[in-house]
Amino acid sequence: MSNGDGKFDQGRYVTIPETKNIKLPIGGKIRLGIKTVNEKGISHPVELPYFVCPPEVKAVFGEEPTELTVFFPSKVREEVFPQAYEKYGGNNALLCKGDGEVSKTAQRLNLENGRWEDVKCPCEHFKKWDPKTRTGGCDKVGHLYFMIPEVSIGTFFECSTHGTVSISELNSAFHLADITTGGRWAMIPFRMKRVAKKLKIPGTAKMKTHWVITLEVAASTEEIRRVMAGEILYLGQQKNAKYQIEAPGLPEENKAYPREDTDEETAARKEKAKEAQEAEAVYQKESKVKAEQLKKDKAAGKTALRTPKEAKAITEKRNKFRADLKKEIEEYAKKYGINKWADLIELGRRYKIFHKEIYTWHTAMDLLVKDPKVVKEFKEKIKADQEIATGDLPF
DSSP states (O other): OOOSSSOOOTTSOOOOGGGOOOOOOEEEEOEEEEEEEOTTSOEEEEEEEEEEOOHHHHHHHOSSOSEEEEBOSOSOHHHHSOEEEEEEOTTSOEEEEEOSSSSSEEEEEOTTTOOEEEEESSOTTTTOOBTTTTBSSOEEEEEEEEEETTTEEEEEEEEEEOOHHHHHHHHHHHHHHHHHHTTOOTTSOEEEEEEEEEEEOTTSSOEEEEEEEEEEEOOOHHHHHHHHTTSBSSOOOTTOGGGOOBOTTSOOOOTTSOOOOOHHHHHHHHHHHHHHHHHHHHHHHHHHHHHHHHHHHHHHTOSOOOOHHHHHHHHHHHHHHHHHHHHHHHHHHHTTTOOOHHHHHHHHHHTTSSOTTOOSHHHHHHHHTTOHHHHHHHHHHHHHOOOOOOTTOOO
């Protein structure tokens, strides 16, 4: 069929059916826990109270952030937080996806011909899923897609959750955002948090603390109006104005001259310098007192000088105590399925027993040998941090 003038119509063919699906450029994943391997060689998840982020996000929010500022490119919940029952293979490839009850169908991959086929849902695999290994059947999952402009405005991040509570919390947050903003919450900031909640362990009367995901709008009515009016593309954190993109025609800040400090910032800087000087003066005074006391002790013969033999005996005794304590902790941890010091250190850092600079068992033992109270607390956390055999983990 001709277009009438015999010329080629450049705009007639613009979409191929097989490639019409639009996908967000996912640049990284933000996780809610880590995987570890027990003594039987079975991999299972361990929940953490903070977001496990890629390096570029850690550079902005820190190593163990409990709160992130995120933006959503669309105001349609189904586009930024789709939810379904999903079944994966051993290589983490999606095999089947359905909603279980709404459409009564699912799409399943035919492993023989590689085609996706409609099947009845629910089927024999529905909810038959091992929460310890996260394998064996299908389970509910929600995929949250968002931007972090402070990291990149061209990259999206994904955070997936299997927890009923977390999915309900996020759905409720989007519903509330619809009400409070009139459905105008695209490209405005949200605070995404890990929040501790006591949840009942299914099949028991026991409660256990989980860290669920919550969302809340972090913008005023006026800020939302500016976004909707096109005055700015998106809202940045108020403390960092460089992330606000102003409307065309507004004068751009002169980059050649640095911004002058406010009176408050100047006063705060002077106060900080004064505190540093006072601390240095105290340190110098204490050092002088200690030096004079040491000089007096030497003159009176009160210094703790030892012979090489005595020093060797003390070192051997200290090393034996250290080795015995290390063995004691390792045997205790094995009773609860922890066989690696890497897992013990991660557990200790998670419960704030170890600081962030502790990465090896050598540095961990340096702390433990000094204080029996720390050893006792560490054992208590090892015992309490048991694997949760439930499909309702919030991650």
